[in-house]
Amino acid sequence: MLPSISPVYSKLNEPGMLEQMGKVATLEMIASMGGIELHDLVFRLASEIERFEGGASAGDGGDDRKDDEKLQSLKSIILDLHSGKTVEEVKDRFKALAMEVDSSEIARMEQELIEEGLPEEEIKKLCDVHVEVFRESLDKKKDIDAPPGHPVHTFMKENEVLDGYLSVLSGMLKDIGKMDSAELTAEKKESLSRMMDSISDVNKHYVRKENQLFPLLEKYNVAGPSQVMWALHDDIRAMMKRTSELLEEGGPEALKEHLDGMVRTMKDMIYKEEKVLFPMCLDKFTEEDWSRVRKGEEEIGYSWIEPEEGWTPVMLEEDIHSGGAPGRIRLDEGYLTVEQMNFMLRSLPIDISFVDENDRVQYYSATDERIFPRSPGVIGREVSKCHPPKSVHIVQKIVDAFRSGERD
Template sequence: MNPIEKKKNTEISPKLKVVDLLQEHPFLEETLVSLSAHFRMLKNPIMRKTVGRFATLDDAAGMSKIPINDLITKLQTAIQIHDPMQAAQANSGQKQQEETLKKIIRDLHNGATVDEAKHRFKVLAKEVDASQIAVLEQSLISEGMPPEEIARLCDLHAEVFKEGLSNAGPLQVKDDHPIYNYLRENREAERICRNISSLLNVIGLSSEKMLFEKRRLDLLLMLKNLSHINLHYTRKENQVFPFLEKHKITGPSKVMWMVHDEIRQQMKACIITVESGTGLENLAKVQTLLRSILDMIYKEEHILFPMCQDVFSDEDWRGVKKGENEIALAWFAPTENFSLSPSSFEAPMGTLPLDTGALTLEQIRLIFSNLPVDLSFVDENDEVQFYSAGPERIFPRSPGVIGRNVKNCHPPKSLHAVEEILREFRAGRKSISEFWITIQSKFLHIRYFAIRDAQGTYKGCLEVSQDVTHIRSLQGERRLLDWNS
């Protein structure tokens, strides 16, 4: 190599082929071998020319069970130790590219055309990966650009980088992986969108209102079926975004959540329009909705999910998978048996592990003391074991009630009802009983719940009492914060 010629600085990304990495940095062979015995095959010339030629770092991470982020960090550290100057040059080049990409986005927001932005991007680089889009959006937000502004033009961002993103190819996941179910839902959403689009074309060929009325019910049913995609978005918001935030990636999730809400509003408006029968002149709203959903599918499969594959650990994916049972899928039943090693979650020291997190005793006490309901728990032996000590209890309680038989805590006139509830709960014939009464102008809602373990064995009864007078008086909606009412 000419002494004054600059070394090629290949960016170390999940899609980088192992053979290309080792061609530029031969010393990394020893680094890889030291990280996992699986990489010893690289010392075999035949394996290196076959497996190494096609395997990416993402494949290598999966084979060695090393999280891809950790693997890339270790390789970058090894390069920096071996050749600090080259590492600095690579970092400088990457920073310069990021700044140029950010300028393209800023100019787009300031009125530049998509074609102009595409041309500048094509000159800069032939491809861009999902993590770079995430870094760009997050960096712009940290520099002061409102997430709402990025959400407003995020479709144009994807359009500018579309050619580079498409080079990555389709996502490859097993059928028990959480991403697989998101992909299934996307294919179903696309199918429904195609059917709606075909129906719109039929209706649009005629200006006869009679034809619209004839097909209005079909269109309405299709839209209501498509509205199940809200479950898809809700799972992303509650199960995918939190794990991105765990890895300090917050910008893309903020932007995408805003777009979800826009789609929800569009869906609601379209259904109301078609239900009311005023849809013939407003069918463009439905077409806009379909475009929004299809654009979101593209952003998921070319930006969000590839980025998640790059950064999520097995433990993260287990958490994502758990959400399928908590929130459910759109149109499908959850798949079972996610093929990862058992969870190794350990509650932080000083906390009690619960099914959905871990709390200290102090936190548990504060939660029970501030609930807007009264709680009392009676065990399987009909003895009172707990009551919540909120600031405004509906029915007075004192510590002397603990350990007392619940039958002795009620006046004789209501004892028969208490005994019947406990008898039906214990026998498994009933699980809920409720009453509502008015006392001193307060409307009280009192509910009893049978408590059973995972095997269905009766473990006691939970009483929940609430003053719902104010709740019953509410009318309309309040969507904005108002401290004065």
């Protein structure tokens, strides 16, 4: 069984060798002998035992077994990251796995790990490995060529502005690193605060991704990357909030260390967007999809800029059929046109969301003042996916209470 895992173990087939080794060898020793991580050896032994005892045979679930082995390899990489190994230390193993599968399969495996309940912190680490391994090939990719006015063009123009702000902030941090507490004057803190006010407008950029791009990716069964990115958005938001606290109470050393980390994380996000997210969206979305993105993003707003003229969205089917006289809807007591009903619901001094029996958002009132930022991209989406990963359990608790009758 061991020789099937690695040629190094073939010497165990020699007469008497297996019996002799069996008396003294531990799994740790065997793993070391084969140059294999212990958890990799355990996973491979389990697969071999299953096959030996009548598990999946060739041609009968063999592909499923191979997929499971790859998934276990991915898990072992995550376990190493969790135990403290660096991205650099696991990069070669991930690269070897990537030679057997393409990036879309890795995304699918990452999604399976999420569905199994793997903590988001571990998935975020894996995302960093994923990008680092493919960085060389990603760098060789042609730059995205989206026409002015197209949602991707607008996102990338916003990234140009953000990158400029981050570069200026990095320059300010070099000076701060040389200061003592007395030199970090109120005036210098005020300059940093104004810069952070400008940078914080990136939130609209992130909210548009969360409400416009991520729901469409889910429609094409690509949910893993969006969940990871949303978690990273929340990390960045927390970093920006923490900056305000450090400007009040922190010294120059703590402030510089924190902001250096924030700049690095935000620049990494720009890279992940332009090298992974946007190309994936351009590959999967139809022109009708992009028209819906364009139609909904104006409700959220833009960071620092407005879309340029150029790209013209296609006419959506729902727009084509809305040009005639509005229909009348029969209610329990009377009739209203669609226009009248929309006006009435938007005018109520409350924020309304309707989630159907399948836990999908079917309607929200587009009032001027909203508790949660939303756009038409959330329609048809599972309500649990319309909120940051950290608050999903709260949303689910509310939904369960409504379903059980505990709350009206």
